[in-house]
Amino acid sequence: MLTFSALLVLCAASASGVFCGPLHASCKVDWETTGQCSAVQTKIVDQIKAWNGPSGCASGGEKCLYSLVSQSSSQVKATHETPVKHYKDDLTFTFSQNGNLCQIHGYSRSETWYAVLDYGTNYCNLHNLITGAEVDKMAGYKEMTSDSSCTQFSSADCSKY
Structure with missing residues (x-):
C-alpha cells in the first residue's frame, strides 16, 4: 500500500516523466565535520554577511544577495x-x-x-555558503543529500547558481 507522501512523489514523477523529488522547489542537506558548531556557525554567518550586496553577482553567479534574518545558538536563518x-x-x-x-x-x-523545479538553485544556496565559508575544508567533512530530498541536486551547477 502506498502512503500519501509516496503517492505524491510518484505523481510528480509520472507527470513530467523525469522529475522525482520534492513537490516544491527545496533542498535538505546534512553535513558533518569535526570541530565546534559555534565556530562553523560563525563561518557561515560571516559568509552570509560577506555576500550581502550585489558585488558577487557581477561575474554572472549568485554568490550575492544573501541576508541574515536571525541567529541563535543552534540556528541561523537567512534569505x-x-x-x-x-x-x-x-x-x-x-x-x-x-x-x-x-x-x-x-x-x-x-x-x-x-x-x-529550480535547476538546483536551492542546493546551491546552501552549498555556496558551505564552500565559501570553507566548511568543506574542515577535518571529517561529509555532505549527505539526494534528488529525493533536494530538487534537481544531481544536475545542479553551483558555478552558475
Whole structure:
C-alpha cells in the first residue's frame, strides 16, 4: 500500500516523466565535520554577511544577495535573492554538537508558491555558503543529500547558481 507522501512523489514523477523529488522547489542537506558548531556557525554567518550586496553577482553567479534574518545558538536563518528574476528563497541552518562532531542540517525553500523545479538553485544556496565559508575544508567533512530530498541536486551547477 502506498502512503500519501509516496503517492505524491510518484505523481510528480509520472507527470513530467523525469522529475522525482520534492513537490516544491527545496533542498535538505546534512553535513558533518569535526570541530565546534559555534565556530562553523560563525563561518557561515560571516559568509552570509560577506555576500550581502550585489558585488558577487557581477561575474554572472549568485554568490550575492544573501541576508541574515536571525541567529541563535543552534540556528541561523537567512534569505537568498536571485539576481536576475529576484526570486527569494528561505534558508535555515540548524547545528547540533555530538561529541567532537558538528552536525549541520540545511534547508532551503523557494518563497514562490508555484515553484517546482529550480535547476538546483536551492542546493546551491546552501552549498555556496558551505564552500565559501570553507566548511568543506574542515577535518571529517561529509555532505549527505539526494534528488529525493533536494530538487534537481544531481544536475545542479553551483558555478552558475
